[in-house]
Amino acid sequence: MENNFNIELSKSNKRIIIIFILSFICILLFTRVYLSINSNKLVKEEILSIERNAKVIDIYNNKKEHNFPYVKYSNGTQKILEFSYQI
Template sequence: MDNNFELDKSSKKPLLIFGLIFGLIVFFTVFYLNYNSTDLTKEQLLKINRHTKVIEIYINKNEHNFPYVKFSNGSEKIMETPYEIGDSISKKKGDSIEYIFRGDSIIKNNLFEVARRDKILK
């Protein structure tokens, strides 16, 4: 069997055009996401609506041993804030401040500042 694969001139031109179009789409997508990443991150943070309680903190072996927090509403997320079991969390949609109720104290957690600290926001 002869496994030599060659393209004739009529096949090379459409493949080249397809490759250029695909490359441009990828380039503009990456450029758009990089240019608008700050706005997209802020938008995602403002969409969060959470009124729940921390019921468990654990190491997620499936996610490279990162610490995760489990809430009473069944949701789970990577632990970006030093929560403690029993903390009540309140975050209104449209607000960047998350309130952590711990014992007799209220801790204000500005999610924009956390994102800046983690270099997600510029």
């Protein structure tokens, strides 16, 4: 019992497969180069976007969100209460 799994492809099918593989490799290389160049900039923007100096204005149960406790900050953002605040 000899199993031969020889797949024969026409020239046009081989060309399509090669083009697909090359385009996939190009996309991966482009992504790698872009991230290596801009990684410091992206990390800096992410760190600077975090609001660190906001006061808690109100803690309330949001009826629209199944009465989960929410926090309202002085900068206007409202987020779900992830941990209990202590004064």
